[in-house]
Amino acid sequence: MLDALVQIRDENDPTLGFRGSCRSGFCGDCTMTVHGKGAITCRTKVGKAAKKSEDGVIPIAPIKMAKVVKDLIYDDQHFHWDKIKATQPWVDIDSRISEHDHVMSNERVKELRLAMSCTQCGLCDQGCVVLAIDKTYLGPGALTKAFRTVHDPRDKRYRERLDLLSQKRGVWDCAHCFEATEHCPKGIEPTDRIFDIHDKVIKEDLGVGGAKRHYKSFAASVRAHGWLDEARLAIESEGIGNVKGILKLIPLALKAALRGKRPMPYFLHKKRPGYKRIRSIFEKWEVKR
Ligand code: SF4
Ligand code: FES
Structure with a gap:
């Protein structure tokens, strides 16, 4: 689908605006709405999508919920990046760990690997029933990113992070509907990542x-x-x-x-x-x- 859009821009309409980068389902940049559903367009086959309607027309629109900047380009700064930034998604290495010896067990890496494969495509946010009514909720995409740092044993701000994530608009706004998990093309199960943060917050006796x-x-x-x-x-x-x-x-x-x-x-x-x-x-x- 993304290739088709590139062709349309090259041959028919040079003003057509859309995003896309890696063309291999890796960067999460080309998310759009196809036939009313969120889709990674570089992984969507035109032939298959055309068969879904009687006249072969494929309805394509920008993703739902976010503000449209131009044509198929949405405002990902507000919808996505500001929220990711709010979770402070960087690891603050504990100074007791040597600069050259960042210890992490294979078991822990295994647990993190799935969450780390998130492409930040935003499809989980598209399915989120809470974001549909409250755009200020951090949302499953940003919270999956937050899980990455919360679960990293090298980080020295474990409790501080959990406290941050359990404030208003954070993990407790999740409605447990599992829509995020249904929508994730990577099988990351963002809803379970949120539940994991819930459990940690309860265990540490933090939060609202x-x-x-x-x-x-x-x-x-x-x-x-x-x-x-x-x-x-x-x-x-x-x-x-x-x-x-x-x-x-x-x-x-x-x-x-x-x-x-x-x-x-x-x-x-x-x-x-x-x-x-x-x-x-x-x-x-x-x-x-
Ligand atoms: S958790 Fe899945 S659906 Fe959500 S942004 Fe990451 S890859 Fe996309
Ligand atoms: S262009 Fe990178 S995921 Fe589609």
Whole structure:
């Protein structure tokens, strides 16, 4: 597809604007929307795309969500690079590690290698349901890049980085929809990279209070009862001692009650049949950690 665009520019319209560089799926520069879906155009076959419509016409557009600069060129500075920069994607080598001896085990490199193969094509961001409504969210592309530095054992700013990533617009804005993973052509599974950062933040007890409490309460109630205790989740997300926050929940609780939804918290919340099996999954996971 990219070659076809080059040909059109050479032979028909020298003003046509689009991006593309490596022509081999490596640089992530040629992402566009083809037939309504994000595509790496240098890896997209014209013949195959033409067969998708009855008249053989291939609709091509700039990527969705970002501002268009010209024709098929989008503003990648705002949509992409500013966010990557906000994650501070450079390794700050711990000075205790010798200048000539940057130690990293093969196992750790293996874990990082997949994330390092990210071409920053932006397709995961294209699929992201949160970015679709809030462009300020860092997004799966930038967070996959952030995973690279967070997971590097040579870096001396581990906790500082996790704290940065768990602030507003960071990892806790992820809606767990797995769309980013579905969209990634490299099989990097950006959603799992975000979950990995979640786990690290929880382990280090960092980040924004509400999100952290929500995460912990969710897991604790499923562990205890085999299913979610919604009333407990609402209370604990606000914070047990936060009287003002809890009082704010009353109108919502009344509204839910009027519609027949009256969840009972804590010991009044019934245990699900099979809750012991669910608890054993938690226990196995806790031992593994
Ligand atoms: S994680 Fe995958 S989809 Fe997202 S920018 Fe990297 S290569 Fe593209
Ligand atoms: S031109 Fe580099 S990925 Fe398409």
